[in-house]
Amino acid sequence: MDAEIFYVLVGAVIVAAIARWRGWPAPLLVTVVALAASFLPFVPEVEIDGHLLLNLVLPPLLYSAALDVSFVGFKRSLPQIRRLGITLVLLTSVAVGLVAWWILPSLTLPGALLLGAIVAPPDAVSAAAIGRKLGLPRRIMTVLSGESLINDATSLTLYRVFAAIIAGATLTVWDGVWQFLAAVGVGVIVGLVFGIVLHQLRMRISDAVVIGTFGLLAPFGAYAIAEHLLGSGVLAVVAMGLYVGYNSPRTDYTTRQQETPLWLSADLLLESFVFAYIGLQFPRVLSDLGGEEVGRILLLSGAVLLVVLVMRPLYVYPANLWANRQDRRRLERWDRSVASGAFDERRRESKRWKHYSAEELRSQIVRDRMAGLQLTWKDNAVISWAGMRGVVTLATALAAADLAALDTEPSHAIVVVAFVVTVGTLLLQGLTLPMLIRGLGIASDVDDEDDAKAIADIKAKSREAGTAFLAEKRVEWEAKYGEVDLSVFDAFTRRMTRVERDTDEAQQVEDAVARPSYDDLAALSRGWLQVRRGILLEERDAGNLDEEVMRELMTAMDAEELALDTRGATRQQGRA
Known part of the structure; x- marks a missing residue:
């Protein structure tokens, strides 16, 4: 068995690597190749317990996905995410259950609803891969990614309820609601506890290998x-991933550089x-x-796939x-409140609102709470x-x-x-989704324009903050070293983030005047980087900068600090 799993794993990774090389959707190609290979007589038959598959594969995949999701974007798109991840899963479970019970009464109603809970949650791995490849706008990617993080919790909670009923437990509708709420509460609390502990470890331990191991x-x-x-193990992992990912920019850059390729490799291995x-x-x-069963069950499979x-x-x-209608009504009520003067009275009583004008608060509401208005019919x-x-879907079916x-x-x-629903949706929707995206002409051009404007604003604010930082440091250097080496400081200021190469020669001159050391210049560079990182975090937290743009800029700064540390290490080796 171990050898068979190894062969399947190696073959799947090879096919996925070819798909990535050719720019094809890896999940679709891996599924098609495996389906074709399964009819070959020499291909091994691999059987894995469904519970084991779920417990080994789902946590790391969910955590990795949650790390990459923008928490700010997730929060803004929460209305759509909640509708898709909870309400749609519930409705799909009921619709599938009723159809399945009608076609195959031997399932019984609880068994049919169990089947509905199993096939209800979409898996956004394929959709996200296709979307990134074709440049879907960020608003769509956020909704799809966010949905995939919470719909599994809804599905697995329903699975647990219907499995208990099948086993003979007597549960009312309110019992099911209570189980769902308890699963959500316990899962989120456990996830936040793990997230806080892991974040504190990431802040205090400088060994990126150890931190990466804890993260795994x-x-x-x-x-x-x-x-x-x-509780919900899915929501626990999601809550932990969102918390750690949101606070990741506050950790050491080596931790971020270590975990990114680590999780990309783990995702490729597990998904393949x-x-x-x-x-x-x-x-x-x-x-x-x-x-005698084949025809009836295949009919059931086709009907469920259609539903x-x-x-x-x-x-x-x-x-x-x-x-959208509810959002517009909310805005109309807001405008009426402002027109009647009720807003001014509420603003005087509110500590949160008193520093903002009516128009500023209206813009904030539109930005933070009216995310539904941003989705067009094409989206x-x-x-x-x-x-x-x-x-x-696959793992819970095997467990059932x-x-x-x-x-x-x-x-x-x-x-x-x-299996029919999983393979059918992967092939039918997965193969036609790129054509749909191209046919509708949906692209991330608007994102690119917004990102360019946001980056320009950030650069302007960084220059302003950096100028203030360097002016303060110049005063300290003048008091410490005098006028003799301010030319070195001014050269560094002109180059902004580069350490002046001539400082090594200046440092070798021995005289009575104190000179800045290489460590002084390196500390100045790190301080400059820290100021720029602080600007990014402030703008992200204020909602003025998209988190994905912030991460791209943060990656560039991490590369600068890595180059700085590499030069320092090389210099130390040269001295040795």
Whole structure:
């Protein structure tokens, strides 16, 4: 078994590498190749317990995705994310359950609803990969990524409830609601505790290898403890990832440079294996069915696939229109409040509002709370069609097949339907989504324009803050070293972030006058970088700078500091 898993893993990574090299969607190619290879007689049959697959693959993938999600963007897009990640999952579960119960009554209603919970949550890995490749606007990518972080929690909570009912437990609707709320609360609390602890370790330990190792272990710990406390392990991992990712710019740059390639490699390894496993398992699942069952279960699979495809656009457009209408009503009430003078009275009583004008607060509300107004019908078309299923659907179906309370036919039906929906959405939606994006002409041109303006503003603020910082340091240098070496300081100021190369020669001149050392100049460079980083964080926290742009600028500054440390290390070796 170990050798078979290794062969599958190596083959999946090779196919994924070819896909990345050619610019193709790696999940789709891996699935197609594995599906074709599964019919070859010499390809090994790999069987893995569904619970084991879920517990080993889901935590690191979720944590890595949460690290990359913009917390500010996630917060602004929370209305859409909540609608897709909670409400749509609930509605899809019910719709699939009713259709499945009607076609295959032997499933029973709880078993049919269990099937609905399994196939309800989309996996945004494929959609995000395609979106990044084709340059989807950031507003769409934020919604898709955010949805994938919370819909798994909704699905797994529903799975837990329906599995308990199948096992004989008596649960009311309010019991299910209470379980969901408890799972959310416990999961978020556990995740925040792990996130705070991990962040403090990242702030206090300078060894990037040790921190990277803690980062690899933390998602498994948060997931396991939250599940043990009957909370949502998914939300625990997501909360931890969002907290750590948001505070990552405050840690040492070596930690960021270490963890980025680490998680990219882990994602490639795990995603390649999961999608290869999806393709390899499908023929084996079909072969387990008896001759009389095949036709009826395939009919059920096709019907469920159709329901899954149709439910998303049928919900997305009306929900978006309703949300936009509510947002406009909220703005109308705000404008009436300002016109009647009620706003001025509330502003006098509010510590938060008293420093802002009515127009400034209105702009802030539009920016922070009216995210739904930013999505056009073209954006919603892409979101509606980006519903590919993946690892959660596959793993929970395999776990459901092991439930002792399920008979043979229902357990086989659940696994087959889950495989058909997963492979079907990956191939149907995944292959046509790029054509849809190109046909609608959706691109990130607006993002590029906004980013260019934001970067220009940041550079201006950085120059202003840097000038003040250097003016203060120049006074300190003049008091410490006198006028003799201010020329070196002024040369550094002109070059802004580069350490003057001539300082080594100046340092070798021995006389009675004190001279600035290389360490002084290096400290000056680091102070300059710190000022610039502070400006980035202030603008990010104020909502004036998108987090992805901030991370790109932060990466460039990290490279500057790495070059500074490398020069220092080389100089120390030269002296030795």
